[in-house]
Amino acid sequence: MFSFLQKIGKSLMFPIATLPAAALLLRFGQDDMLGIPFLSAAGAGIIDNLAIIFAIGIAFGLAHDSNGGAALAGAIAYLVLTSAIVTINDSINMGVFAGILSGIVGGLLYNKFYDVKFPAWLAFFGGRRFVPIITAAAMTVLAGLFGYAWPPIQGIIDGAGDWILNAGMFGVGAYGFLNRLLLPTGLHHVINTIVWFDFGTFTDANGEVVRGEINRFLKGDPTAGPFLSGFFPIMMFGLPAACLAIYATAKKERKAIVGGMLFSIAFTSFLTGITEPIEFSFMFLSPVLYIVHAMLTGVSMMVAYALDIHHGFGFSAGAIDYVLNFGLAQNPLMLLVMGAGTGAIYFGIFYFLIIKLDLKTPGREDEDMENGNADTGNTGNDIRAYHTIEALGGSSNITAVDYCTTRLRLTVKDADKVSEKDLKRHGAMGLMKINKTNVQVVIGTAVEFLADAMQKRLANGNPAPESLEVPVEETTAAPELVKELRMGDFEMPIDGEIIELSQVPDKVFAKAMMGPGFGIIPSGGTLHSPVDGRVVTLFPSKHAIGIETDTGIEILIHVGLDTVKLNGEGFEALVEQGQLVQRGDALLKLDLAYLEANAPSAVTPIIFTNLAGQELEMLKKGKQNQGTDSILKIQ
Structure with missing residues (x-):
């Protein structure tokens, strides 16, 4: 829930970003400034339609691929909700809550149905075209529910708003304290939205009812501003x-x-x-x-x-x-x-x-905290950083250095200057060229130290170290990668229901003869990579795929049982063998209806084939959405 609220808070920044333009236009058009009604009307066009702007912005922000189809779904959700609900009770005014609710519903339904497939005679309405349809249906149902449920909720909100607005110094003080306290989490946008755009009402000169502290102030409400x-x-x-x-x-x-x-x-x-x-x-x-x-x-x-x-x-x-x-x-x-x-x-x-x-505020850090391992002498990280920079085309070819759990994520001027051979000679496990200016280098769990050393070297132009040899004390065989998966390193690869491995209707899998794991009863149409790694095996029949993580764990994903006999029918490969993938990357498109009709079972075993001494612990079960993390961990 905390993560979900953070996403909503982040999504709120899209519509909030429109406010400066609205405020400027609305203010400059007032009689005490330029006195141009045209400008005021232009600004009011934004201020007066914040609810639908919120619906569009939140849906767009929640969409997994930031697609405009989600924004359309948010707008449709809002129009259906607000048009239908007043036929039940014309006194209902949900304000920006209608926009927030519509944006959430539109965004979630987009993520759920954006790749849905139908039979050929209905294929036109499949995929993203289906999202506005299901959104309209869902919001019609919700409008019916809220038509009866919202009036008491509206009374509570108005009562709470009136209490805060009339609580004097305590009310405004509590709001100011919470506003800053919640900033690190991003949740301050949520309470700001309520106070700024919903609490309090004011009827302007045109008889229009305006809600929210900012809107009321800009429209001339003398009580607004505290x-x-x-x-x-x-x-x-x-x-x-x-x-x-x-x-x-x-x-x-x-x-x-x-x-x-x-x-x-x-x-x-x-x-x-x-x-x-x-x-x-x-x-x-x-x-x-x-x-x-x-x-x-x-x-x-x-x-x-x-x-x-x-x-x-x-x-x-x-x-x-x-x-x-x-x-x-x-x-x-x-x-x-x-x-x-x-x-x-x-x-x-x-x-x-x-x-x-x-307190260790900027400029007061301890020396070791400031410098880390920045002693640019003959340390192993420093020398490896030098060679890595050179293999990337030199410091002049590198624009930015970032990293994740196991990979360097780099922005370069020309990806063609990057030498995979030289990178691997100095410890890299793989290279992925995203495009002409973005590359990723698989390093392993020590990537943070290498990235820090590279950034310090790049700041000085990457001068050659005193010696190009790794110090004797660090010249040891590279340790075997620890086969470990933390909770956030593995994501649900497809929408579906998690079951225990023993429930998979195949003895070889159920008895863990190939290794420990779990099963999924899939309900989605696209299989995604659950981890960062490399596709080491893609069967010609496309029914199974093997992935090795950046830390050496081998994972077999076997879609359905006896599906090898389908000879590739019902599958569409979206990756190639040897390709580097990231969590969430699409691997296979599935015709789930075809598989269920032509295979003994669509149950998909997820098997860890090379765990030796490590323990697999399942953390979640039951129905889960694709992309859900903290499914399991391996220690």
Whole structure:
């Protein structure tokens, strides 16, 4: 659930990104600025349709492949829901909740049915074309349910909103504290959406009912702003002062290095209200500072409320929004007075806590933490990094270095300059050229150390080490890869039901003669790779595929039983033998109806064929969606 909410929070950034444009147009069109109704109407076109924009944006963000078909499904879900529900009760107003619900349903149904297949006479309606159809049907049912279930829910939400809106300083303070506290998880977007776009109502001059703190403020509601005003002193003054405290407490020899970075992110916060670069610079290094920051945000919100300050923003509480919306605000100059005091408090508290608790903020890290294994001498990682860079075409050919569990993920200028032979000579297990500028090199579980050494070398132009030989103490045979799979390293390869291996209707598999594993009763039409690895076997009949993980575990996926006799009918291979694959990559297309009709069973055994002494532990059973992780682990 936490992961799912994070995905929704991330998806909310798509529609929220439209707000700056809407705020600018709406504000510049007002009579006290340019007085151009055309501009105001253009901005209102976004503000007044946020619910359907949320439906489209969330569905698009939840789609596994970010396909526009999911966005269409979200829009259809919203239109069906809002049109049908009012025929049951015309007083229902779900606001942005209708958009959020529609986006979630549209995105989930897209992921479920995007590759569904039908008989030839219905084939036109298969795949992505089926998603809007099933979405309309699902939302019709939900509209019927919510037509009766939503009025009491709406009453609770309105009551909670009224309580928070009327709870005075405690209400705005609690919101400010939670807003910052939830930032690391991404869940702050969820509560922001509710407060900004749903709580409170206002009837504008045209008789239109407007909901939400931001919308009401921009439309001229004199009561709007308390849930926005207190952010200005924090973002324009408090966090920049925190940067000053971090700089002042940095080690003398490190000030020049961190000073430029701190000035840049402080100015960004002041001007635009974008604070994440500052907050992420200390929230994990020094959590105590982040908790203090969240508390101070709540206090700032309470003080602004007590001073009867009403100011708002369309994007964030920076200087741009402060000036832009100055004419709509009440007591806006008091925010500058608050800002001066907030800046002094932030600097004093941060400076004291950093010194008193010896917090490792930027510029105060211990030497070993700063340098890691950066001693560019004759260490094995350093020498291997040198050779790897050269095999990739030299430092001038490398644009960016990243890595995952076992692979280097690189952006290069020309993939043709990369030498697979030289990479393997210096320890790489494989190379995959994604396109002309992106390559992946399979290294194994030591990839993190190699990537760190490469990044440090690239920063200096990759000078040749004193010796090109690995030190004697490190010249040992490469240890055998530990055959281990962590919970997140294995994903469900296909929609279906997990069963115990003993339930597979084949004695060879059921008695684990080929190795331990489990079975799947498939319900999906595409088999995906459950792991990062290489396709080592693809049977000519396409009924089975063997994958070796980057850490040496061999996995056999046998689709159905006795399906070798089908001679490839019902299967479409999407990969080739020897190809490197990642978790989630499509391997086989299945005609499940054909397999069920022509094979003894469609049950698919997943067998680990070379485990010796390692223990396989199943963590989930029953019906699971493709891509679900934490299915099992091997130790």
